[in-house]
Amino acid sequence: MKFRAKIVDAACLNHFTRVSAMVAKLAKICALRISPQTMNFILSDKVAGGGVSMWCELEQENFFSEFQMEGVSAENNAIYLELTSENLSRALKTAQNARALKVKLTNKHFPCLTVSIELLSVSSSSRIVTHDIPVKVIPRKLWKDLQEPTVPDSDVSIYLPVLKTMKSIVEKMRNLSNHLIIEANLSGDLNLKIETELVCVTTHFKDLGNPPLASEDASQDRDPEQMAEVRIDIRKLLQFLAGQQVNPTRAVCNIVSNKLVHFDLLHEDVSLQYFIPAFS
Amino acid sequence: MKCLVTGGNVKVLGKAVHSLSRIGEELYLEPLEDGLSLRTVNSSRSAYACFLFAPLFFQQYQPAAPGQEAPRCKILMKSFLAAFRSLAMVEKSVEKCCISLNGRSSRLVVQLHCRYGVRKTHNLSFQDCESLQAIFDPALCSHVLRAPARVLGEAVLPFPPALAEVTLGIGCGRRVILRSYQEEEADSSVRAMVTEMSIGEEDFQQLQAQEGAAITFCLKEFRGLLSFAESANLSLSIHFDAPGRPAIFAVKDSLLDGHFVLATMSESDLHSPEPHRLVPPLQAHSTPHLDDFANDDIDSYMIAMETTVDSEGSRAGPSIPLSPGLRPPCSPGPDSEDNDAEPSTEPGTPPPKKFRSLFFGSILSPAHSPPGPSPVLAEDSEGEG
Numbered sequence: 001m002k003f004r005a006k007i008v009d010a011a012c013l014n015h016f017t018r019v020s021a022m023v024a025k026l027a028k029i030c031a032l033r034i035s036p037q038t039m040n041f042i043l044s045d046k047v048a049g050g051g052v053s054m055w056c057e058l059e060q061e062n063f064f065s066e067f068q069m070e071g072v073s074a075e076n077n078a079i080y081l082e083l084t085s086e087n088l089s090r091a092l093k094t095a096q097n098a099r100a101l102k103v104k105l106t107n108k109h110f111p112c113l114t115v116s117i118e119l120l121s122v123s124s125s126s127r128i129v130t131h132d133i134p135v136k137v138i139p140r141k142l143w144k145d146l147q148e149p150t151v152p153d154s155d156v157s158i159y160l161p162v163l164k165t166m167k168s169i170v171e172k173m174r175n176l177s178n179h180l181i182i183e184a185n186l187s188g189d190l191n192l193k194i195e196t197e198l199v200c201v202t203t204h205f206k207d208l209g210n211p212p213l214a215s216e217d218a219s220q221d222r223d224p225e226q227m228a229e230v231r232i233d234i235r236k237l238l239q240f241l242a243g244q245q246v247n248p249t250r251a252v253c254n255i256v257s258n259k260l261v262h263f264d265l266l267h268e269d270v271s272l273q274y275f276i277p278a279f280s
Numbered sequence: 281m282k283c284l285v286t287g288g289n290v291k292v293l294g295k296a297v298h299s300l301s302r303i304g305e306e307l308y309l310e311p312l313e314d315g316l317s318l319r320t321v322n323s324s325r326s327a328y329a330c331f332l333f334a335p336l337f338f339q340q341y342q343p344a345a346p347g348q349e350a351p352r353c354k355i356l357m358k359s360f361l362a363a364f365r366s367l368a369m370v371e372k373s374v375e376k377c378c379i380s381l382n383g384r385s386s387r388l389v390v391q392l393h394c395r396y397g398v399r400k401t402h403n404l405s406f407q408d409c410e411s412l413q414a415i416f417d418p419a420l421c422s423h424v425l426r427a428p429a430r431v432l433g434e435a436v437l438p439f440p441p442a443l444a445e446v447t448l449g450i451g452c453g454r455r456v457i458l459r460s461y462q463e464e465e466a467d468s469s470v471r472a473m474v475t476e477m478s479i480g481e482e483d484f485q486q487l488q489a490q491e492g493a494a495i496t497f498c499l500k501e502f503r504g505l506l507s508f509a510e511s512a513n514l515s516l517s518i519h520f521d522a523p524g525r526p527a528i529f530a531v532k533d534s535l536l537d538g539h540f541v542l543a544t545m546s547e548s549d550l551h552s553p554e555p556h557r558l559v560p561p562l563q564a565h566s567t568p569h570l571d572d573f574a575n576d577d578i579d580s581y582m583i584a585m586e587t588t589v590d591s592e593g594s595r596a597g598p599s600i601p602l603s604p605g606l607r608p609p610c611s612p613g614p615d616s617e618d619n620d621a622e623p624s625t626e627p628g629t630p631p632p633k634k635f636r637s638l639f640f641g642s643i644l645s646p647a648h649s650p651p652g653p654s655p656v657l658a659e660d661s662e663g664e665g
Binding site for chain 2 (some may be wrong): 084094114121125127128130
């Protein structure tokens, strides 16, 4: 297995840094999948995480000026690594004024992702920062748990409001209840509701717009005013929203009634899918 | 005793107290003929810090009332720091600061004369004490580095604020390397990230050290002096010797000088599973090969992995042939034991700290002869650039 990649463009580097910061907020430990065309940050739905799963994908050629990888074998040309996402985020944050950044898979007594940064410096000599991020190589037999999740057929699909607004509302609601109900319909209405013994609070978002229906199927028959709802753990929603430092280029929320909420985001050219199951 | 500080010097004094507060919990204040000395030592006696402010630093400097002996006070650091708690406030509104000790009173008075006629008076209780002395001589250290504080500030930037210890050493090509030091826990399933910063010799005003020389010391304590040096825009010099011998960090200008003396880890303290892991990376990483991507660093290993379908275990146990360029270093194990002539653990040294108590025990006894020549920590490298 071999992996080497290099970023020389400042904008690409900043974008990659932002992506890793977002991943660090969403998953403490995640899987990194490296394949010839893409790089993925994956969190699979383990019970320990409360069933939340995440799939983040980027096209490597949008970031790296050089990219070489050799997977486990020719038929299985991919590398799966497990790492503490905060390490990568911290390492990339030190590359603020970098001339070049190299990342490679190395073995320093244990497998590492080595991030090597050449810093711009006023003096003639260069300064180099190197971070050895310990990783665990995920064996092939576990790869099946880390595949792209199938997008479920949702009852309602709706565009999200400005995430910052949503976050500040959910933050306040968090003080009142551990559970939150997200409901939406095909008329562009989305509600966030909490219900406690003493008080019910609902925030209504209107005219959000719905993405075009994917297929001519039963959802055509759905009453546009009818709400699809799911009750979820509010902390998971808050964690997801906290990870979005910048408002995404596109943000869609898909609700499977009483089962699942699926957030489908696009940050420029990086896609993020985040699944929160219904509170059981 | 009466010391009057005015203008910008009040903030300098405040900053110095902040630095000292990173080290110890008690401040030893002693007005000497050559200036006001503020000293502290940490609880495990593995770090000592002192600032000496020359008489010219003060608008008025009177070490002792005529006919009286100069006082020696030990004050709770927290109490003294309270007067300078907010440096922003000090800078903005304090015009004068007067530190005085009336012979009869049992209080050290720190009085801040602020704008708009506001006066803040701190009456601090103190203890008479013996002079806190540490015996050290930068001139006796075989290695010296000196750089503007800004350079060193930038050098420690990549390291997390929580990092306790760092290794400083000279790598190939006379590059100065700073590397995070993590204690290896035998059963750790979660290893820590290792960060290394490599700086060229040209950034240093003075670099008198051999390749391979390295010491490991407490970064948090060093940051105390570093932040003072950065705010005062001074150069910081680091004097060090063999691992285990204390390292001396110093700043100086015409009106003050500051010294932080920190214990360093000795060879036997560095109980990582590969005890000399410390050194080969200093060589391996030090040469920048960044422009030569195809012909990359020697540590870009191929990871061999079991590729059979029913391979076991989530941790691959790679069997990696070491790249020919990196030889395992010679093992100075037996040597280091012979050379490690440090006194055995001083009483009262808490084990977790790992650093041996410095040198206070030796104030009365003659300094023991330094250990023999340092063991060779690294083989000469060849052909790595």
